[in-house]
Amino acid sequence: MIYATLVLFSLFILFQLLYIFIPLFSGKGRSEGIKLLEEKEFSILIPAFNEEKTILNCLQGIVNLGYSNYEAIFINDGSSDQTMKVLYEYLDLKPIQRTPTQIGQHEPARGFYQSANFPRVFLLDKENGGKADALNAGIAYSKKSLIITLDADSILAPDALAAMNTSFEDEKVLAAGGMIQISQGFTGSHIKPKPVFNLPGIIRYQIIQYLTDFYLHKTTQEKLKSITVIAGAFGAFRRHALLEINGYRKTVGEDLDITLRIHKLIKTKYKKHKLIFVPQALCYTECPSSYKALFSQRFRWQRGFIDCLLHFRKSYFTNLGFPVSIYLLVDSLILGTLNAYPTILIPIILLFTKNYSMALFFLSFTFLLALFRSIMALLVAGRFGHVYSRKDLLKITLFVPFEILTYRLLGLVFVTFGTILYFKDKDVWNNVDRIGTNKQSYGEGIMLNRKEVG
Amino acid sequence: MKRNLINFLFPLVFLLTFSCLIYIFSDTLVHAFNPGHSVFPQDKKVDITDCQEWTQTVRDFNLKPGEEANRITVLMYHKIIDDQNIQEGHYQDGNSLQETIVLKSEFEKQMALLKKHDYVTLTAAEFNLFMDNKIDIPQNSILLTFDDGFKNNYQEAYPILKKYNFTALNFVITGNITEKDNKYDPMGQQYLSVSDMKKSCDIFDFESHTYNFHQRNEDGKAYLVTKDKEAIMKDLKISLGNISDNQPLFSYPYGEYDLETIEVIKELGIQSAFTVKYDDVRPGKDLYEIPRKTVFPNDTIVDFMDKINLK
Numbered sequence: 001m002i003y004a005t006l007v008l009f010s011l012f013i014l015f016q017l018l019y020i021f022i023p024l025f026s027g028k029g030r031s032e033g034i035k036l037l038e039e040k041e042f043s044i045l046i047p048a049f050n051e052e053k054t055i056l057n058c059l060q061g062i063v064n065l066g067y068s069n070y071e072a073i074f075i076n077d078g079s080s081d082q083t084m085k086v087l088y089e090y091l092d093l094k095p096i097q098r099t100p101t102q103i104g105q106h107e108p109a110r111g112f113y114q115s116a117n118f119p120r121v122f123l124l125d126k127e128n129g130g131k132a133d134a135l136n137a138g139i140a141y142s143k144k145s146l147i148i149t150l151d152a153d154s155i156l157a158p159d160a161l162a163a164m165n166t167s168f169e170d171e172k173v174l175a176a177g178g179m180i181q182i183s184q185g186f187t188g189s190h191i192k193p194k195p196v197f198n199l200p201g202i203i204r205y206q207i208i209q210y211l212t213d214f215y216l217h218k219t220t221q222e223k224l225k226s227i228t229v230i231a232g233a234f235g236a237f238r239r240h241a242l243l244e245i246n247g248y249r250k251t252v253g254e255d256l257d258i259t260l261r262i263h264k265l266i267k268t269k270y271k272k273h274k275l276i277f278v279p280q281a282l283c284y285t286e287c288p289s290s291y292k293a294l295f296s297q298r299f300r301w302q303r304g305f306i307d308c309l310l311h312f313r314k315s316y317f318t319n320l321g322f323p324v325s326i327y328l329l330v331d332s333l334i335l336g337t338l339n340a341y342p343t344i345l346i347p348i349i350l351l352f353t354k355n356y357s358m359a360l361f362f363l364s365f366t367f368l369l370a371l372f373r374s375i376m377a378l379l380v381a382g383r384f385g386h387v388y389s390r391k392d393l394l395k396i397t398l399f400v401p402f403e404i405l406t407y408r409l410l411g412l413v414f415v416t417f418g419t420i421l422y423f424k425d426k427d428v429w430n431n432v433d434r435i436g437t438n439k440q441s442y443g444e445g446i447m448l449n450r451k452e453v454g
Numbered sequence: 455m456k457r458n459l460i461n462f463l464f465p466l467v468f469l470l471t472f473s474c475l476i477y478i479f480s481d482t483l484v485h486a487f488n489p490g491h492s493v494f495p496q497d498k499k500v501d502i503t504d505c506q507e508w509t510q511t512v513r514d515f516n517l518k519p520g521e522e523a524n525r526i527t528v529l530m531y532h533k534i535i536d537d538q539n540i541q542e543g544h545y546q547d548g549n550s551l552q553e554t555i556v557l558k559s560e561f562e563k564q565m566a567l568l569k570k571h572d573y574v575t576l577t578a579a580e581f582n583l584f585m586d587n588k589i590d591i592p593q594n595s596i597l598l599t600f601d602d603g604f605k606n607n608y609q610e611a612y613p614i615l616k617k618y619n620f621t622a623l624n625f626v627i628t629g630n631i632t633e634k635d636n637k638y639d640p641m642g643q644q645y646l647s648v649s650d651m652k653k654s655c656d657i658f659d660f661e662s663h664t665y666n667f668h669q670r671n672e673d674g675k676a677y678l679v680t681k682d683k684e685a686i687m688k689d690l691k692i693s694l695g696n697i698s699d700n701q702p703l704f705s706y707p708y709g710e711y712d713l714e715t716i717e718v719i720k721e722l723g724i725q726s727a728f729t730v731k732y733d734d735v736r737p738g739k740d741l742y743e744i745p746r747k748t749v750f751p752n753d754t755i756v757d758f759m760d761k762i763n764l765k
Contacts, residue, residue, distance in 0.1 A: 020468075024461060361479040368475065372468055379460060 008335070009362065015331050016369050019212075022220040023380045033280030034159055035166045039069035042161055043142035043239070044150055047134035049077040051152040052086050054286070059090070061155035061284075063118050064191070067162055072121045074152075075138045078107070078128025091115035093123055100140035104247045106133045112141060131232070132248035139242050147242060149255075150283065151233040155183060157282035158191055164236045167278045174241050174273045175262050176281070177227065178234035179214050179384070182207050183284035193284070197392040197399075202294060204399055205407035206287045212377040215384070218277035226323035227275045228332060229256040234283035241265060251311070253304020260312055260328075264319045279384050295414070302418020309333060336415060370404045493666065494631040496692045500648050503698045505655035508621075510579045510701060515592050522590035525734040526576075527762045528597040530746040534561050534610040539640035551751035558610045564749070564758050565618050568596065571764060575620040578659050578703055582725050585744075587737045596762060597735075598622035599728065599746060601663060601705055603630065608650040608658075609638050615657050625663035625705040625728075626651075628696035651697075661703040662724075665693035668707040676710035686718050694722065701725060705746075716742045734763065 044062060048055055055074070062072045076084050087093070093113035100109070107129035115121040126137050135149060146168060150156065160178060167176050185207045186193035197204060221227045230237075232255030245261045248254045259275065266273050288294040309328065316325040351359050378388075378396065388396065476483065532554035535544060546552045556564075573594045576584070581597055583589040598615075600607050603626030615622055630645035638644070651660060667677040667689045678686060694702050702724045706715070709730030719727055719742065726741040733745035747761045759765075 021465070024464060357479065357482040361475070361482055364475055364479075365472075368471055372471075376464070379464070383457070 011330060012335055012366075013369065015335060016373060018224070019216045019220050020369075020373050020376045022223050023216050024376060026219055026223065033166060033278065034163045035169075036162075037165060037169060039067060040146055040165050040168055041144035042067075042070040042146045042148050042164070042236075043138075043144040044070060044072040044148040044156075045075060045135060045138035045142060046072065046150045046152050047075045047077055047131050047138065048079065048083050048152040049128065049131070049134070050079045050081045050083060052079070052082040054153040055083055055086060056090060057155055058150070058152050059087075059121070061157070062121065064158050065156060065161050066158045067165070068120075070120060070148075070161060071142070071144060073124055073138050073142060074122070075124045075126065075134045077126060077130070077134040084125060087123055088113075090117075091121055091123065092117050098141055098143075100137075101243065103140045103243055104136055106136040106140065106247075109137060109141070130250055132250045132254040135254070136247040139239065139247055142239065145239050147237045147239050149232060149235050149237070151285060154180070154233045154283050154285040156234070157193075157284070160234075160281045160283055163278055163281035167276060167281070168236070168238075170276075172273045173238075173276055174266060174270060175230055175235065175237045175259070176276045176278050177218060177230035178236070178281040178283050179277075179279045180210060180231055180233050181282055181284050181386075182210055182287045184287060184289065186284065195386055195388050195392070197388060197395045200289065201399075201403075201407060202291065203287060203289055205403055205410075206294075208374055208377065208396075208400060208403060210287075211381045211386070212373060214277070215279060215380040216373065216377050219279065219380070221327060222275070222277045224323050224327070225274065225321065226327040227277060228259060228324060228328050230259045230262075230275065231255060233285050234281070236278075236281075237262070241270075244269070249311075251304060251307050252300055253308045256304055256308045257311065260308060260315075260320060260324070263321060263324050264315060267319050267321050294410075295417075298410075298414035299418040299421050302415050303422040305332065306419055306422040367401075367404060370408070371401060374400045374404070493629050494633065494696060496665070497695070498633070499696060499698050500631065500651050500660075501698070502651060502655040502660065503700075505652070506659065508656070509577050509659040511577055512579050512583060512589065513577075515574075515590065517590050517592060521592060523584075523593040523595050525736045525763075526584070526591070526595045526597065528599060528728065528735055528744065528746040529761065530728075530730065530748045531556055531561070531598070531600045531607075531611070532602055533604050533606050534558055535606055535640055536610055541641055543641050553748075553750060555751050556749055556753075557751065558614075560751075560753070561611060562614055563755055565614050565620060567755065567758065567764075568620070568762075569618045573620075573762075575622065577621065578623065578661075578701060578725075582741075585726065585735075585737050585739070585741055599705065600624045600658070602627055602668070603646045603660075603663065605636075605638055605644040605646055605650060606640065608646055608654045612654045612657055621657050621659065623661055623703065624658040625661050625703075626693075626697065627663045627665070627668045627707075628693040629664075629666035631696065659703075660697050660699075661705070662690060662693040662697065662699060663705055664707055665689045665696065670708070676706075676708045678706060678715045679710050679712050683714055683718055686715065687722070690718065690722055690724075703727070706730075 046058060051058075059074075074087055076087070091113075092115060094116055095111055096114045098112050107127035110125040110127065113123040113125070115123070122141075124137060124141050126134065129137075139147060146164075148161070148164065164176060164178070167173055182203065184199060184203050185195055185197070187196045188194045197207070199207070218227060235255065241262060242258075245258070245265055249257050249261075251257050262275060266275075288297050312320060316329060320328075533556070535555050536558045540551070540557070544551055544555055551557075571594060573596050574592055576591065576595050576597050580589065580591060584591050584595075598620060600611065600622055603624055607624060611622075626646060631651070632645060632647045635647040635649045636644065651658075664678070667681065667686065669677050671677065671680050681689075690704075702722070703726050704719055704724045705728040711727075711729070716727070726744055728744045728746050730748060731743070731745040732747050735744055749758065749761070753761070
């Protein structure tokens with residue numbers, strides 16, 4: 001028993017050390033990631049299902065891009081709310097003809113429109129089919145060689161495309177993930193947003209988590225060639241790659257699924273090609289601000305993870321590369337799901353075997369490790385221009401040790417119940433994809449000035 | 455510049471913090487990573503009290519004048535290993551067995567010899583009374599003792615002792631007792647399990663060999679000599695509690711002790727304590743410095759006869 005815990009704990013420490021020290025010594029900074037280069041062409045795909053409250057914020061991000069060689073296609077996935085109407089009125093849409101490329105199967109289109117106000121913005125209206133289905137339709141109707149996928153509740157930073165453009169300068173890059181920031185954590189205009197920390201605990205918790213997951217985990221995984229997921233909120237792909245793997249698969253975890261299939265493509269056809277993380281390409285997304293919405297979101301993520309894990313069961317170490325397989329099976333599955341939360345499980349095991357001083361050791365060790373990891377996340381974030389005021393830094397200093405012992409334990413609930421729900425409702429959820437995602441209206445924490453549009 | 459400073463300072467602070475943590479918990483960690491020192495819980499008791507009642511029996515030997523012993527031999531064993539299980543690891547510097555090992559075949563011969571010459575193994579109570587000059591015992595009386603409480607004592611020695619109807623003292627490092635019954639492994643330092651002790655308490659009289667003080671400090675001095683009185687007292691109390699020892703005997707790890715050690719064991723009500731001084735035992739001698747004769751792996755049967763004063 002003690003040996004099993006020690007092995008698990010050592011693995012846990014090993015991964016934590018990689019996550020802490022690889023980003024520290026990685027050479028990138030904000031200025032190095034964005035260069036003035038010839039603009040490559042992008043199609044931005046924004047699937048939208050009942051997003052009437054957030055869709056215009058997303059649109060503002062797009063029209064404010066400091067970039068010209070792009071088209072943005074909103075895909076109305078048969079919304080039952082006013083999404084279509086809101087866009088129609090705001091964009092002054094005119095129907096146009098466009099011939100789609102053949103790609104897998106997707107629900108039929110009802111119409112394709114171009115905006116009279118913003119000629120780079122298009123709308124694809126189609127029957128409801130879920131997020132993967134909407135993305136496939138979007139790929140079919142897109143015309144540019146690089147595809148950006150963007151969630152309808154996310155807002156691109158003005159230089160996000162320029163950063164992606166710089167990254168795709170490298171021919172070997174097949175796909176890239178952007179840096180997702182939590183919009184509630186910023187104030188001021190979205191041209192020059194300023195990070196703030198004067199927020200409810202549930203949002204603070206997610207901010208720390210996002211900074212860690214992206215600046216530390218994704219940076220490390222890129223170095224180790226093991227980016228397991230390009231977040232659906234903001235990713236970029238070479239269109240031919242998406243066509244070669246026949247687009248998205250209908251699943252709750254469609255972003256994890258497409259990332260893994262790109263890995264397979266690299267392994268089988270495009271050796272030496274890679275997936276990267278572009279920390280300079282920013283996108284702001286609104287995080288759930290109620291526990292109900294947060295639980296619903298995380299259960300969905302976990303179900304998507306388990307689904308992909310099983311779907312790819314025959315591919316590990318064969319047509320999925322060694323590093324990806326290791327990260328998926330060891331870091332995500334064993335340490336993340338099976339062991340749910342090593343930091344809490346190991347001390348519990350020891351408390352049961354009455355090894356109190358050992359339990360205290362493990363607890364202190366994991367606590368300090370978590371603390372150092374959060375400090376590192378903030379350090380790296382600072383290098384990319386995400387700098388807090390002194391007052392906010394003090395708030396963070398007081399919050400993080402508390403958060404490690406409280407909020408972070410929520411992870412245990414997410415993975416446990418998410419996994420249970422997967423096996424319980426296995427057959428139901430495939431078709432109810434986007435239903436149940438959060439449809440929060442914008443809180444007061446964010447003040448993106450709508451008047452700047454246009 | 456600032457970046458390089460952070461890249462240098464952060465790992466430094468990180469290393470310092472975790473070094474401190476590991477230093478603070480070093481005792482705990484040494485235990486966890488040293489399987490020989492897996493710890494039996496301090497407050498746990500091996501329930502063998504009823505089964506050990508025989509150790510307090512005193513027989514009437516019906517001796518005629520002149521038949522009583524005026525000296526006896528106390529023999530000391532550690533490990534009994536089956537000849538077939540002997541591996542390279544059992545040897546020290548090449549070709550001689552470690553001093554703590556006696557081959558099972560030799561042990562069998564030695565016990566057979568004792569039986570042949572009608573030797574009687576004493577109980578703890580008989581031994582103490584003999585030392586106090588309160589009873590007479592036969593000249594061919596003997597006391598068998600095992601130190602450390604190795605699992606092979608149960609595995610190999612117990613059946614032989616039972617066959618010849620002998621009993622023996624077994625001085626157990628109680629902190630090494632295992633709660634789970636692991637498969638017997640003749641290599642390495644494997645100690646008695648709770649279940650082994652329960653199954654062999656009819657033959658072995660389990661006594662204390664400390665709880666966790668069978669250790670030496672950095673200078674190679676035994677804990678019983680270097681640790682302070684309170685610490686020794688605490689350790690021995692735990693060990694006596696582990697085996698519910700009401701009439702305790704004791705043997706000194708490495709045979710090392712000093713006046714303070716003797717004070718402690720007197721205070722704890724321990725009746726007698728065994729050293730590794732090579733000599734016969736005569737009544738009236740100091741009960742806290744009882745000599746014992748080690749049986750060595752290369753002892754011939756003649757050496758053995760010499761040890762037990764058998765002509």
